[in-house]
Amino acid sequence: MTLKLQMLGTGSAFAKQYYNNNALIYDNEFTLMVDCGITAPMALHQLGATFNDIDAVLITHIHGDHVGGLEELAFITKLQYQRKLPLYIGEALVQPLWENTLRGGMYQEGHITSLDDIFDVRPLKPGVKTDISAGLSVELIQTRHIPGKSSYSLYLNERIFYSADMVFDPALLRTLVQDRGCEVILHECQLQGPGEVHTTLEELLSLPENVKERTYLMHYGDNAKDFIGKTGPMEFLEQQRIYEL
């Protein structure tokens, strides 16, 4: 089943040339938004779309560039469109997303007192494949990002790896390609400096050729143009462009 991918943004957390690294995944008429950061409402607007065009949203982890647009999404869908969007989220993130991210802005006595009042919450267990639409399935793979903070990469349709923000995990990437039929890797990439909580370009360049040749780079900094031609066979994903996966 062919999916289409359109990145709302491909930038790292504090990039200014690129929007936050959030994605639209299209399964025919069905649209899944992967992460909804601070810039997502404007990025969507610039595509000529609204939150009413989204059928479900999935959150990888709780950082502003991945969840900072959720308050607007939730208010607009509830108040303007009278809808509750399905929210796919690792089960460990359900409580912190409400208590630590959304409650401050959205709590309203007797009206909005829990995540269930604004979303159709669909908690996901890592390692378990879940059908999201007729032609789109997702399995969460827990990957390391910030110590003590749960973060989940995605395995879509058992052939596309979409990394959350994550530290380099070459064993995972090799296993996905060798043992699990992974055809496409969409990977975050920190272009310079020590990775610490991210994966660096230098680390990705150390991967075997057969892994690199199916890898596309995202979540990159404002100086990405300086690195064109320096990423081996790995291409930068471009925001707003539509890719067939």
Ligand SMILES: Nc1ccn([C@@H]2O[C@@H]3COP(=O)(O)O[C@H]3[C@H]2O)c(=O)n1
């Ligand atoms: N220990 C940390 C924690 C956070 N950060 C920066 O904050 C950003 C939060 O969003 P991100 O996309 O995960 O990128 C993180 C780092 O830039 C960082 O550099 N080191």
Ligand SMILES: [Zn+2]
């Ligand atoms: Zn990020």
Ligand SMILES: [Zn+2]
């Ligand atoms: Zn992050």
